[in-house]
Amino acid sequence: MMSIQAELILEKVREQNPLVHNITNTVVTNFTANGLLALGASPVMAYAKEEVADMAKIAGAVVLNIGTLDERIVESMLIAGASANKHGVPVILDPVGAGATPYRTETAKMLAETLDIAVIRGNAAEVASLAGENWEIKGVDSGAVRAGDASSLSVKAAKQLNTVVVITGKTDFISDGERLFSCKNGHKLQTKVTGTGCLLSSVVGAFCAVEKEYVFAAAAAAAVYGCAAEAAVERLNRHEPGSFQIEFLNKLYNLEPKALRERMKLEEVLA
Structure with a gap:
């Protein structure tokens, strides 16, 4: 059932070409834009406070990524998020590095508390910092985490923050506080390319733009x-991150429904 639903949502993205407004970090801008284009969405990177409200209200989704913070960016995020909330546009928050420094943690919490967030996508340590839990974090990467811990954290954080939470790792967990899904698709080469997590947050935005049941979309x-990612790795003669990055974009572009049905390891589990 979930494979069919995922296939239909992907088809909607490719048909509707939703506009995804990204206020993201400088490290991943190009990769994020190319990834969304390959998927079938339409990316825009607008940061100036003078235009973000207008851009947000015409977008299908707004993605706020705190990877490279400064005061101006935070101001633009608040303006864009408020405009999106006013016009019924889903807001996705990627709290990159939350828990690593007080500024990042406080900014992520402020955005989560001030705005109506449709989905929060992060690793276990980042999500834990928003939920007031103590987890190991190094820079913008989390330490090792057991699947059971991430599973329960996703449910707890979703309830506490009143949103859909996606915790990514070896197994991804997605919860709205009531329902819980686990996804075991992916490949370790994703951790060797900067911005794969950030691009996923924007892909979540594209899916939320066409599917209003945000837990299913995420x-x-x-x-x-x-x-x-799995299909991309199978196309490589050698498992190297540079080649993977290119082939991954190719597979976002041409992933076929049959391949999706055959590969998908997504299931609903007890929350």
Whole structure:
């Protein structure tokens, strides 16, 4: 059932070409834009406070990524998020590095508390910092985490923050506080390319733009993304991150429904 739903949502993205407004970090801008284009969405990177409200209200989704913070960016995020909330546009928050420094943590918490967030996508340590839990974090990467811990954290954080939470790792967990999905698709080469997590947040945005049941949209996005990564690796003669990055974009572009159905390891589990 979930494979069919994911296939249909992907098809909607490719047909509707939703505009995804990204206020993201400088490290991943190009990769994010190319990834969204390959998927079938339409990316825009607008940061100036003078235009973000207008851009957000015409977008299908707004993605706020705190990877490279400064005061101006935070101001633009608040303006864009408020405009998106006013016009019924889903807001996706990627709290990159939350928990690593007080500024990042406080900014992520402020955005989560001030805005109506449709989905929060992060690793276990980042999500834990928003939920007031103590987890190991180094820079913008989390330490090792057991699947059971991430599973329960996703449910707890979703309830506490009143949103859909996606915790990515070896197994991804997606919850709205009531329902819980696990996704075991993906490949370790994703951790060797900067911005794969950030791009996933934007892909979640594209899926939320066409599917208003955000927990299903987020779960489908994680599964499609992981399946594309697996298919990309199979195309490589050698497992190297540079080649993987290019082939991954190719697979986001041409992943077929049959391949998605055959690969998908997405299931609903007890919350």
